[in-house]
Amino acid sequence: MxxxxxxxxxxxxxxxxxxxxxxxxxxxxxxxxDEAQEYQDNMLHQxxxxxxxxxxxxxxxxxxxxxxxxxxxxxxxxxxxxxxxxVGLSLPANLLAGFHSLKIEDNRWRVYILALPSGQxxxxxxxxxxxxxxxxxxxxxxxxxxxxxxxxxxxxxxxxIAASLSPVxxxxxxxxxxxxxxxxxxxLDGLPExxxxxxxxxxxxxxxxxxxxxxxxxxxxxxxxxxxxxxxxLTLQVQNxxxxxxxTTYRDRLAPLKTGLERSRQLLDQLLTHAHQRANTDEPxxxxxxxxxxxxxxxxxxxxxxxxxxxxxxxxxxVQITVQRAAIYLLLLNIVDNALxxxxxxxxxxxxxxxxxxxxxxxxxxxxxxxxxxxxxRVFDPFYRIPGTLxxxxxxxxxxxxxxxxRLGGSVGLTSRDNGRGLVVAYRHPLTG
Amino acid sequence: MxxxxxxxxxxxxxALCVALRDAAYAVDWVLDGETGSGALSDIQxxxxxxxxxxxxxxxxxxxxxxxxxxxxxxxxxxxxRDTVEDRIxxxxxxxxxxxxxxxxxxxxxxxxxxxxxxxDGHATPVLSNGIVSxxxxxxxxxxxxAVYTLSAREFALLHALLSRPGSILSRSELEDRIxxxxxxxxxxxxxFLIHGIRKKLGPRIIKNLRGVGWMVARPQ
Numbered sequence: 001m002x003x004x005x006x007x008x009x010x011x012x013x014x015x016x017x018x019x020x021x022x023x024x025x026x027x028x029x030x031x032x033x034d035e036a037q038e039y040q041d042n043m044l045h046q047x048x049x050x051x052x053x054x055x056x057x058x059x060x061x062x063x064x065x066x067x068x069x070x071x072x073x074x075x076x077x078x079x080x081x082x083x084x085x086x087v088g089l090s091l092p093a094n095l096l097a098g099f100h101s102l103k104i105e106d107n108r109w110r111v112y113i114l115a116l117p118s119g120q121x122x123x124x125x126x127x128x129x130x131x132x133x134x135x136x137x138x139x140x141x142x143x144x145x146x147x148x149x150x151x152x153x154x155x156x157x158x159x160x161i162a163a164s165l166s167p168v169x170x171x172x173x174x175x176x177x178x179x180x181x182x183x184x185x186x187x188l189d190g191l192p193e194x195x196x197x198x199x200x201x202x203x204x205x206x207x208x209x210x211x212x213x214x215x216x217x218x219x220x221x222x223x224x225x226x227x228x229x230x231x232x233x234l235t236l237q238v239q240n241x242x243x244x245x246x247x248t249t250y251r252d253r254l255a256p257l258k259t260g261l262e263r264s265r266q267l268l269d270q271l272l273t274h275a276h277q278r279a280n281t282d283e284p285x286x287x288x289x290x291x292x293x294x295x296x297x298x299x300x301x302x303x304x305x306x307x308x309x310x311x312x313x314x315x316x317x318x319v320q321i322t323v324q325r326a327a328i329y330l331l332l333l334n335i336v337d338n339a340l341x342x343x344x345x346x347x348x349x350x351x352x353x354x355x356x357x358x359x360x361x362x363x364x365x366x367x368x369x370x371x372x373x374x375x376x377x378r379v380f381d382p383f384y385r386i387p388g389t390l391x392x393x394x395x396x397x398x399x400x401x402x403x404x405x406x407r408l409g410g411s412v413g414l415t416s417r418d419n420g421r422g423l424v425v426a427y428r429h430p431l432t433g
Numbered sequence: 434m435x436x437x438x439x440x441x442x443x444x445x446x447x448a449l450c451v452a453l454r455d456a457a458y459a460v461d462w463v464l465d466g467e468t469g470s471g472a473l474s475d476i477q478x479x480x481x482x483x484x485x486x487x488x489x490x491x492x493x494x495x496x497x498x499x500x501x502x503x504x505x506x507x508x509x510x511x512x513x514r515d516t517v518e519d520r521i522x523x524x525x526x527x528x529x530x531x532x533x534x535x536x537x538x539x540x541x542x543x544x545x546x547x548x549x550x551x552x553d554g555h556a557t558p559v560l561s562n563g564i565v566s567x568x569x570x571x572x573x574x575x576x577x578x579a580v581y582t583l584s585a586r587e588f589a590l591l592h593a594l595l596s597r598p599g600s601i602l603s604r605s606e607l608e609d610r611i612x613x614x615x616x617x618x619x620x621x622x623x624x625f626l627i628h629g630i631r632k633k634l635g636p637r638i639i640k641n642l643r644g645v646g647w648m649v650a651r652p653q
Contacts, residue, residue: 228513229442232535236448239538243455253451260444 006161010154017153021146029136041099041110044075044124048114051077052122080113080121091123101128167191171199183210222383223271226395230264270394273330274382277404282324289319289328289362293351296332303340310348311340319353321360321429323408328429331404331412335364335425338397342423343368359410359428367422376414401425434479434549434589435459435610439469439495440511441487445534449482452538457572457585457592458545459613466490473499478506479610480549482541485512485523493526500527507548511536546570553596562598563652565638567591574634581633586611590626591649594639599651601642 055077076089089104097115101108108128115121167190174186185203188196237257244250293313304311321328332351339349343366352363371379371386378384380402383395405412410429417424436458440446446462453460461476463469466487473481473495481499485492496508507530510523515533523531529548532541546569550558560567565576572588574581583591593602593610602610604623611626612618619625627639627647640648 225513228534229445232513233442233444233448235535236445236452236538240448240451240455243452243538256444256447260448263444 005165006158009157009161013153013157014150017146017150021150024146025140029140033132033136040126041112044099044110044112044126047075047077048112048122048124052114052116052124055079055120055122074127076123076125078123078125080123089123089125091125095121095123097121164192168195175202181213183207183213219274219382226267226383227264230260230267233260234264267394267396270396270400273334274396274400274403277327277330277400277407282326284322284324286320287323287325287328289321289353289360290315291318292325292329292332293353293362295329296336296351299333300336300340303337304349307340307343307345307347309340309343309345311336312348312350314350314352316354319355319360321431323429327404327408331401331408331427332362332364334397334401334404335362335427338401339364339366339368339423339425341397342366355431356428358431360431361426361428363424363426365417365422365424367417370416370421370423371414373416379414380412398425401427434592435461435476435613436545437469437472437476437478437481438462439464439466439482439487439492440484441465442484452542454613455585456542457589459589459611459616461614464488466492466495469495470498473504473506474502476609479552480545481506481508482511482545483508483528485510485514485519493523496523496526496528505552507552509541509544509548511541543570555596560592560595561652562595562649564650565591565595565634567595576634576638583630583633586626587630587633590623591630591639594647594649598649601646601648603646606646 078089078091080091080093080095089109091102091104091111095111095113097113100111100113102111103109109125110128111123111125113121113123171186171188171191183206185206186199188199188203191199234257237253237260241250241253241257244253290313293315297311297313301311336349336351343349347367349364349366352361352365354361375386379386380398382399384399385395402412405427408429410427412425412427415424415426416422434457436453438446438449438453438460440449440462441464443464446464450460450462461472461478463472467489469483469487470490472478483492483496487495492510492512496510499506499508508528509530509532510528511532511534512519512523513534520531529551530544532544546558550569553560558569560569565574567574567588569592572583572585574583574588574591589611590607593607607623608618611623627641630639638649640650642648
């Protein structure tokens with residue numbers, strides 16, 4: 001559900017202005033009405049003072065009427081003590097001197113009674129309706145500018161909002177115009193303070209995506225490069241097979257081709273493992289590390305036996321951690337596989353599982369050549385191989401290990417076993433709760 | 434023709450050795466740059482196949498050292514690095530050709546023949562002294578209008594002699610060009626090969642100079 005800032009602001013502004021307008025009109029109506037009453041009372045008083053002393057009741061017809069055409073100005077003058085009471089309004093006879101509001105024959109009148117020294121009382125009357133009309137008209141005229149203000153303010157708010165949001169619209173255009181491989185930060189100058197954090201968040205996201213895509217590109221390039229070597233070997237081996245002249249040479253040349261295929265398969269397996277474990281979204285559950293180690297040994301025992309390497313576990317009972325089982329299995333499998341690959345024949349590889357403080361620790365200890373201290377960080381880079389290493393690994397094993405370790409929230413480190421010889425690969429997993 | 438192969442990938446190295454020996458080359462194979470440099474300073478190779486990403490000493494460093502020592506031996510870089518910059522750098526360091534992995538064996542052999550031919554100062558691929566001619570691509574020899582097919586070793590020996598008609602090559606010089614490090618050489622192997630060639634092409638194709646060596650006649 002989208003909503004418009006502009007519409008919302010317009011509605012609220014409109015209602016507020018209208019409410020204040022009505023309130024202001026009410027107040028001004030009341031003041032105007034009151035003032036009009038006072039003014040007209042003054043007028044009645046002045047008329048009475050001016051005409052009263054000289055008042056002679058007409059011999060026939062009604063009392064003195066001023067201009068009949070405008071009812072507002074219609075004023076009736078009469079004497080209360082006249083014997084001919086039928087003349088003028090039928091006012092009560094006992095009215096005292098001063099102002100009175102009376103209802104006579106369904107009309108409301110304002111009456112001023114002037115007592116003359118002669119004892120005669122003169123009544124000057126004016127219809128109330130006419131007086132009210134004039135007061136209402138004056139009140140309404142004061143409401144008009146307020147009502148006129150509403151559309152004006154709405155228009156203004158629309159303009160202001162449009163102007164404030166134009167940097168956002170501009171930014172959207174810039175983002176739309178971007179190609180999918182452009183990760184330069186968006187220009188945030190001119191962006192309102194309220195929207196700036198949003199722009200900054202987008203820029204931070206762009207930065208993270210750029211790093212991640214860069215890593216993936218590098219990985220793909222490295223992977224393609226790594227595939228070249230087995231592919232070259234396969235090409236050459238097939239052609240050697242093609243050019244073999246006797247069945248014996250043919251058979252001799254078939255063996256390396258099989259090895260070459262096996263090597264390519266292993267590399268592809270590792271590449272897939274690397275790709276899959278990144279997308280792994282299994283739910284973590286309780287896993288016993290000793291049980292995982294057992295599975296790893298079952299899966300790698302044939303490799304160890306082929307090279308007469310002793311493979312075993314050192315443990316003092318189950319160590320439970322909450323983790324994705326497939327991930328921790330892959331982590332251990334790759335560490336042990338790496339150790340088996342680089343340990344000489346008749347060597348040993350031991351998996352040691354224990355709890356150290358608030359961490360579960362898996363150590364894979366071998367008595368192979370070890371890794372020089374200056375290489376211990378680089379060996380985790382994908383496809384990196386220590387110069388002079390002749391073992392034909394994919395160069396991905398330890399990279400996979402570190403990827404998994406980071407994802408599981410643990411850490412992996414290398415140390416030497418003793419006096420620089422032998423390697424200890426340790427994975428530490430924090431125990432929570 | 435004796436070739437030095439410097440390649441750290443065992444599988445590629447083994448396959449290349451098989452292919453090169455099939456094509457009658459004597460191959461010495463080393464797995465790292467330092468040993469490669471050592472071999473180059475000891476032996477005169479007809480050509481070098483050089484990988485770039487080598488342990489202990491990079492391929493480019495091996496090449497730089499080789500050229501600094503004044504050697505003009507043809508070098509073909511064989512590598513998985515395929516950017517234009519890599520090729521330019523390799524050629525500028527003194528390589529004669531550049532092959533990107535993976536490649537076809539036949540292409541590699543053709544390029545090898547080409548750099549060796551240029552090295553020997555021949556414009557045409559076929560070697561000849563006017564009497565006998567030899568096609569390195571097919572290993573066929575021609576003499577008096579007839580075509581003869583030679584064995585790999587026979588070809589290698591005749592190629593060595595025809596590369597410099599008129600100059601005498603001693604037994605050990607011929608052995609150097611025909612056999613690699615790990616190959617056992619019978620003491621009369623050269624005589625045996627020359628006997629075979631003379632049987633096919635006629636006795637007067639190769640002259641024997643007692644106590645010195647063998648030669649083919651200079652072009653008239």
